Amino acid sequence: MTLDGAPGLEIDPLIDDSATRIIVCCGAGGVGKTTTAAALGVRAAERGRKVVVLTIDPARRLAQSMGIDQLDNTPRRVDGIEGGGELHAMMLDMKRTFDEIVEAHADPARAAAILGNPFYQSLSAGFAGTQEYMAMEKLGQLRARDEWDLIVVDTPPSRSALDFLDAPKRLGSFLDGKFIKLLMAPAKVGGRAGMKFLNVGMSMMTGTLGKLLGGQLLRDVQTFVAAMDTMFGGFRTRADATYRLLQAPGTAFLVVAAPERDALREAAYFVERLAAERMPLAGLVLNRVHGSGAARLSAERALAAAENLEEGRIVDQSAGKTGVRGPGGPEATSPEPEALRTTAVARSDAAAAIGSDTEIHTHTHPHTDAGDAESGAATPPAVAELTAGLLRLHAERMQVLARERRTRDRFATLHPEVAVTEVPALPGDVHDLAGLRAIGDRLAAAEGPRVTAETSS
Incomplete structure (x- = not known):
C-alpha cells in the first residue's frame, strides 16, 4: 500500500541487494522505529542475509520477541530464524561503549585514570x-569487524531525529571549544611549569571557575582533559x-513516521x-495506517443511519403490519425504499467496519408474512442500539482515515520524489x-506466502 501518486518503496529488493550494508531507521520518537528495525532484520535474515540489529533502549517485550531475555552491548544470535541467514541483536550500552573506546585507545595506566575520573563517569x-x-561509534565498530553483511540501526529516541546526524559535529565542537582548550593549556605546558603558568597567568579565570563549578569538580575536569588529550583527535577522526x-552508496536511510501531523512534519x-x-x-515507512473494510459507507451516511435507528424512524411493526415509526407513533405506511436500502447497507457495513464476518440480522414478528418481511423487517431495540453504536464507531474510524489521508497528502505534495x-495498524502489540x-510482510506489501532464502532460489 502506498500514498496516491507517490512511488512505492520496495523493501525486498533493498534488503536482498548485497551492496546494501547499512540500513538506518530514523524518525521521531514513538513511531515504531525499533519494531521496524527488528522486523527488517528478521525478514532480511530469513531471506539469506547475515544481519545484526543495533537497537537503542528497546521495550523489554521486543527483546523477548526475538527470543532474548536481555539485550546488551554484545551481539547475540536470535534463535528461530528460518531460511539460510542469521540474525544477531544488541542494545547499545552507552557507558560501556565509551569505556571500550578508552580501553582501546589509551595505555592501561591512562585508561585506568580516565575510567576512575568522576567527571568522565558523569560524561x-x-x-x-x-x-x-556512541551509537555512531558502535556502528563504526560493527562495520569495521565485517562479520555481518547487513547492519540495521535503530537510531536513539530523542526530541529531534536530527540529533543522530548532529552528534559527531556537536562532540567535535565541544572538544575544540575554548573551555576545553583553556583546561588543556596547563597540561600542554607540562609539569611545574604548567602549574606556574596556571597559577600566574590564569589565576583569576580558574578562581572564578572554581567558585562556579567547585574546586574539586574543576580539578576532576582538568585531570580528565589532561588524560584524554591524546585521544581527542581520535574522536574527531572516527x-x-x-x-x-x-554518506556511502552502501548505506540506506529509512525515515519512519506515523500518519500524524507532528511525526510527518x-x-x-x-x-x-x-x-x-x-x-x-531509500524512502518513508508510514506505520500504523488505519483502514476500513467498509470504506463505501461514509462517515456522514453512517451517522445519519445511526440517528435514524436511535430515533426509531427506520422500520417498525404494529399489529403485524410493517411501517415507518415516527416521533408521533406508529404509522401504517410503507417505509421509503431509499430508507430501507440505506439501513440495509448500514447494517451490513457496520459489521464489516469492525472486521466481523457476521451481518446484523433483524427479526420479524411471528405473524408477519413473507411479503411484509421483504418490504421491511422490524428492528428490536437491542439490535437497533447495537447497530447504531457500530455505525458511530465506523463514522469515527472514517473521520480518522480522512484526517490521516489529508496529512499524508500534504507530505506527498511537498516531497513527491x-x-x-x-504499514497497516495491527490490532495488538508485537x-x-x-x-x-x-510486520515484515506488511513492510514489503507481500500478497502471497512469506518467501525464504530456501524457497526463493
Whole structure:
C-alpha cells in the first residue's frame, strides 16, 4: 500500500541487494522505529542475509520477541530464524561503549585514570549527545569487524531525529571549544611549569571557575582533559569516518513516521536534511495506517443511519403490519425504499467496519408474512442500539482515515520524489517472531506466502 501518486518503496529488493550494508531507521520518537528495525532484520535474515540489529533502549517485550531475555552491548544470535541467514541483536550500552573506546585507545595506566575520573563517569553516563555519538561509534565498530553483511540501526529516541546526524559535529565542537582548550593549556605546558603558568597567568579565570563549578569538580575536569588529550583527535577522526560511511552508496536511510501531523512534519525535515547532507534516502515507512473494510459507507451516511435507528424512524411493526415509526407513533405506511436500502447497507457495513464476518440480522414478528418481511423487517431495540453504536464507531474510524489521508497528502505534495510504503495498524502489540514477520510482510506489501532464502532460489 502506498500514498496516491507517490512511488512505492520496495523493501525486498533493498534488503536482498548485497551492496546494501547499512540500513538506518530514523524518525521521531514513538513511531515504531525499533519494531521496524527488528522486523527488517528478521525478514532480511530469513531471506539469506547475515544481519545484526543495533537497537537503542528497546521495550523489554521486543527483546523477548526475538527470543532474548536481555539485550546488551554484545551481539547475540536470535534463535528461530528460518531460511539460510542469521540474525544477531544488541542494545547499545552507552557507558560501556565509551569505556571500550578508552580501553582501546589509551595505555592501561591512562585508561585506568580516565575510567576512575568522576567527571568522565558523569560524561559517559549522561552528557548531552553522548548516546547519539556512541551509537555512531558502535556502528563504526560493527562495520569495521565485517562479520555481518547487513547492519540495521535503530537510531536513539530523542526530541529531534536530527540529533543522530548532529552528534559527531556537536562532540567535535565541544572538544575544540575554548573551555576545553583553556583546561588543556596547563597540561600542554607540562609539569611545574604548567602549574606556574596556571597559577600566574590564569589565576583569576580558574578562581572564578572554581567558585562556579567547585574546586574539586574543576580539578576532576582538568585531570580528565589532561588524560584524554591524546585521544581527542581520535574522536574527531572516527566521527568523520562514520559520517562518511553514512554518506556511502552502501548505506540506506529509512525515515519512519506515523500518519500524524507532528511525526510527518519531522519526517519532512529529516528528508530535507538528508538531501542537504547528500545521504542516501531509500524512502518513508508510514506505520500504523488505519483502514476500513467498509470504506463505501461514509462517515456522514453512517451517522445519519445511526440517528435514524436511535430515533426509531427506520422500520417498525404494529399489529403485524410493517411501517415507518415516527416521533408521533406508529404509522401504517410503507417505509421509503431509499430508507430501507440505506439501513440495509448500514447494517451490513457496520459489521464489516469492525472486521466481523457476521451481518446484523433483524427479526420479524411471528405473524408477519413473507411479503411484509421483504418490504421491511422490524428492528428490536437491542439490535437497533447495537447497530447504531457500530455505525458511530465506523463514522469515527472514517473521520480518522480522512484526517490521516489529508496529512499524508500534504507530505506527498511537498516531497513527491520520496518512495513510500504504508504499514497497516495491527490490532495488538508485537510480542514474538511471528509478529515481527507479520510486520515484515506488511513492510514489503507481500500478497502471497512469506518467501525464504530456501524457497526463493
